[in-house]
């Protein structure tokens with residue numbers, strides 16, 4: 001089943017068979033494949049019988065049955081697939097995210113189930129890196145911010161103190177390629193050693209590196225093709241004909257904060273990495289239609305189940 005646009009009246013959101021068929025189309029574009037060995041085609045048989053639930057296949061090599069949710073964040077969930085799909089589409093269409101409370105009302109589950117659904121979905125993009133950001137003739141902006149505690153109402157003086165101190169708040173560091181992807185990290189603290197190891201791994205040194213004038217960055221910046229800085233405290237936001245700025249990353253942080261304070265009021269440090277993964281994913285898929293973005297998230301659900309079991313850790317590398 002292929003739908004062409006997001007419409008809550010579509011059967012995939014109301015009928016379990018249609019929902020499963022949609023998942024199969026997204027996760028198995030070349031037909032059912034075994035989640036254990038990856039085999040396709042005539043090594044796979046569809047299992048049929050009155051006692052069997054539909055959507056069960058068997059791998060002749062592994063001799064084990066499977067369905068489309070095996071090996072995904074949805075495996076062994078008692079929540080109907082139709083609700084998983086609705087949750088995915090709601091999350092992917094809400095620019096500033098959506099609270100579990102809101103989802104609960106929309107899909108008619110308990111608060112706990114809604115919370116669980118969203119957090120599992122946030123697991124999907126959490127660990128999927130794909131090479132460093134930037135490259136030749138590309139600009140990578142870097143910045144850190146603090147999330148949590150009381151919203152500072154965005155007054156400039158408060159923002160400044162937040163930037164430098166961040167007491168009682170969680171530290172977030174992001175790298176963003178201008179006109180490209182973003183990658184965010186919940187860091188244990190903001191110091192040059194931690195930031196350096198992230199930057200070395202996630203930003204291509206052939207890029208032009210762009211930061212504020214924090215003392216954290218000059219040394220790290222030497223490793224890049226170039227390093228530009230702006231001085232926020234001097235109201236110096238954009239210079240050199242509009243080239244030297246960190247507006248891209250500032251805008252991203254503003255969106256994350258509007259989401260966190262507007263939807264969630266606060267975010268526990270234990271879950272921050274997952275919220276960041278959600279915002280990163282929406283930013284990175286911003287040029288897609290709502291439907292394509294949601295389907296892209298669904299396709300990423302494959303092979304993510306084991307990762308969910310790992311303990312939360314603030315990124316240090």
Ligand SMILES: [Zn+2]
Pocket residue numbers: 034035036037038039059060061062063
């Ligand atoms: Zn197999």
